[in-house]
Amino acid sequence: METPAPTSCPYLLSNQKLLHLVRHAQGLHNLEAEMNRGSLTQFTDAALSPLGWQQVREQRENVSASGMLEGIEVVITSPLLRTLQTSVGVFGSEEEQDHCGNKTSTLNHPPIIATELCRERMIESEEDILWEADERETNEAVAARGIKFVNWLLGRKEREIAVVSHGVFLQETLIALKNKCLHLMDTDPFTRFGNCEIRSVIVFNESVECIPNFGLVTGM
Template sequence: MDTAAEAQLQGLKILHLVRHAQGTHNVAAEENRDELMSYDHLDAPLSCLGRQQVCDLRKDVHERGLFQRIELVITSPMTRALQTAVGVFGRKDLADDELDEEQSTEDRDKTQNAISSTLNCIPILAVELCREMLGVQPCNKRRSISNYKSRFQAVDFSLAKSEDDNLWTADYRESNEEVAARGIKFFKWLWTRKEREIAVVSHGIFLQQTLMALGAKSYTPMPKDLLTRFRNCELRSISMSVTFVDEG
């Protein structure tokens, strides 16, 4: 993999791709996949294990020096992705015990964001294009932008085109091909950004289908280890050129 210096010289972008930490819907689905159809898991938040995964990845990001290098964080506007993005990248020295175990999920989000927004942190931008496969499953239906703004004050939601979720429908679910097409559109949009080193916090199906599509359509082979399903809160880094994305 190219180093940051090599990437800059070669006109590449370095992308740090992250799947959100474990959500409550992931836990429920391990017992019964039908749980994914339940509105009990509407816009599912992180589980207890998911919060620990965020703490672990945050430490790893800082130890590897990525916090000093990453210029922008792009996140899916879903609670589990927002929690992951803010928890991992929102503050360099956020200690594990700064969030009270007795706080509600909403109060934890507010506490975390109040801390993050007072410091010189990496900008975090919510982008609809990198959401999970849309439709049918309530866990992938987002809440209102106003709801998120009140809970995630460190995140920029200015690119949201609608207050409510106009993309998710109860009777139609995107195909893998449609997810991949949306993913390629997202990657092409990334190349309109000036930042060279970017973190993207997204979802398992979205990341896998997008990378598979880019690899299949490009003249440059995609490393096989990038094409497998991401684990929860797993980070994978890749350097890519605009030529690679245009080929896709």
């Protein structure tokens, strides 16, 4: 997996927020899909695969070396297991023992907050609070929820925020934003995220507020 150097930007205006968008590392459901195309076992809440944990370790080194970890004030994550594991693995505290045997944190570790707003598209489950009978969330609905989520982020006090979510949600959200944000990466912002990939964008309050109907768009 290629893990391009993350981007940080200390020169933000008062109406701007820097968002580091992260797709979760490889989950067991991703591995199953690669091994058995067309016959995917249904995972309701897959954990990370061994490769996923390796991706987390590599990205942890990247964000630490780039200085990004020191700038992030909060991590907002989907509540599913693979995103929680990615959030803690990449951005969580890293502890070591001092000469007295006490555990001490060696790096900045921002708080991690889970919200349903940035979870994967609805799953057909009676226990899923976003579930609607006989219906899965459309790309348009995912995009609308993405803009609602970004507006929620804009209302928070933090200026630099990491978001750990899912490929479809992140892609549809960026498509909905279109030219309403500044992309800080060289990669095409509208393509599918790789596992554990980080893309950084600067979002402007006024730009998102002017998107009608929470940015309903058609899928790619």
